[in-house]
Amino acid sequence: MKPKSPEEARLRTILNSMVEAVFVTDEKGRVTLTNEALDDLIAKDVRGRRAKNVIKSKELRVAIRRARKKDKATDVELETEIGDRQHTFFAQVAPLPQGVGVVTVLHDVTRLKDADRIRRDFVANASHELRTPLTAIRGFAETLLHGAADDPAARDRFLNAILRHTMRLQRLAEDLTLLAKSESPQHDFVDAPTDVRAVCRESIASLDTFAKKKKIAVRLDAPAEPVLVVTSARALDGALINLIENAIKYSPEDSEVRVAVSRDEDTVTIAISDDGPGIPAKYHERIFERFYRVDKGRSRDEGGTGLGLSITRHLVNRMDGTLELESAPGEGTTFRVVLPLDVPGEDD
Ligand SMILES: Nc1ncnc2c1ncn2[C@@H]1O[C@H](COP(=O)(O)OP(=O)(O)OP(=O)(O)O)[C@@H](O)[C@H]1O
Numbered sequence: 001m002k003p004k005s006p007e008e009a010r011l012r013t014i015l016n017s018m019v020e021a022v023f024v025t026d027e028k029g030r031v032t033l034t035n036e037a038l039d040d041l042i043a044k045d046v047r048g049r050r051a052k053n054v055i056k057s058k059e060l061r062v063a064i065r066r067a068r069k070k071d072k073a074t075d076v077e078l079e080t081e082i083g084d085r086q087h088t089f090f091a092q093v094a095p096l097p098q099g100v101g102v103v104t105v106l107h108d109v110t111r112l113k114d115a116d117r118i119r120r121d122f123v124a125n126a127s128h129e130l131r132t133p134l135t136a137i138r139g140f141a142e143t144l145l146h147g148a149a150d151d152p153a154a155r156d157r158f159l160n161a162i163l164r165h166t167m168r169l170q171r172l173a174e175d176l177t178l179l180a181k182s183e184s185p186q187h188d189f190v191d192a193p194t195d196v197r198a199v200c201r202e203s204i205a206s207l208d209t210f211a212k213k214k215k216i217a218v219r220l221d222a223p224a225e226p227v228l229v230v231t232s233a234r235a236l237d238g239a240l241i242n243l244i245e246n247a248i249k250y251s252p253e254d255s256e257v258r259v260a261v262s263r264d265e266d267t268v269t270i271a272i273s274d275d276g277p278g279i280p281a282k283y284h285e286r287i288f289e290r291f292y293r294v295d296k297g298r299s300r301d302e303g304g305t306g307l308g309l310s311i312t313r314h315l316v317n318r319m320d321g322t323l324e325l326e327s328a329p330g331e332g333t334t335f336r337v338v339l340p341l342d343v344p345g346e347d348d
């Protein structure tokens with residue numbers, strides 16, 4: 001619609017430069033004016049429609065009526081579905097002068113709310129993970145003090161349990177540090193030409209004892225010539241260790257884990273495959289969340305904290321790569337780290 005006057009053109013430009021979604025309703029509650037942010041949010045032209053059918057929220061309906069009938073402005077927080085996405089808005093609803101309608105300004109605070117939930121979950125999970133071994137250590141120490149230390153068999157059992165839980169705590173502290181580092185933009189992983197095959201060999205070697213204990217052979221399948229990527233060898237090593245460790249951990253004894261390096265014109269792919277139980281599709285996103293484990297009991301028995309994959313995803317992001325997952329129950333699991341190849345001269 002073309003603006004009718006310079007005044008209207010000015011108003012429209014101002015409205016369209018706002019990040020908040022804005023709409024005006026008339027005395028019948030019909031939308032008479034929208035800005036681009038609102039059009040983008042709803043993804044269609046809603047002028048002429050009733051506001052209550054556009055944003056379905058009782059709180060908003062009440063606030064708009066209040067502005068119209070009582071000439072009062074209100075701020076409300078509301079949750080509503082738009083398309084098939086759940087949104088949280090902070091809405092400011094105000095009557096326009098001379099009773100010509102009501103203006104509603106919607107601040108989309110969905111992401112802020114999500115971030116807040118993730119932070120709260122993180123703190124709750126972290127304190128739970130700390131408390132569990134601490135409670136156990138305290139219990140074993142008290143039992144030892146109360147006489148169990150006199151029985152050599154019991155003493156050894158309790159001391160070993162204390163040691164096991166202490167190692168868990170240590171592992172948790174290390175994982176949290178690595179997670180913080182991988183998330184922090186300040187932490188510089190140093191980029192240098194890196195032979196991906198060599199990093200794979202190192203990561204596999206550092207898990208040798210663990211693999212042997214489970215009688216698992218880790219096989220590397222890589223080109224005969226160096227596969228060079230400009231990246232941080234440390235970040236890559238961190239990501240691969242997590243993925244290979246998972247492959248070993250969740251595989252049956254006597255099976256094989258495969259690490260395959262391949263390249264095409266613009267990417268290098270490292271695929272880590274196992275013949276383990278596989279991961280049902282409904283968990284494919286969740287396992288990347290901090291502390292998330294499909295089978296809590298099993299992971300904990302293995303000394304896991306559920307931080308491995310979230311650390312890995314951050315590390316791969318830091319390398320400008322992508323982390324792909326292909327897995328189904330009974331069909332094993334393949335994780336792929338896909339790294340971009342630097343085309344010489346492209347950045348300069
Ligand atoms: N190769 C795999 N096969 C089957 N399940 C897997 C595999 N890799 C990861 N998972 C599932 O994803 C969950 C999350 O993995 P993640 O590496 O983040 O945590 P973890 O291995 O339990 O603990 P941590 O890595 O901190 O020791 C695991 O608990 C497991 O349920």
Ligand SMILES: [Mg+2]
Pocket residue numbers: 242245246304307308309
């Ligand atoms: Mg893991």
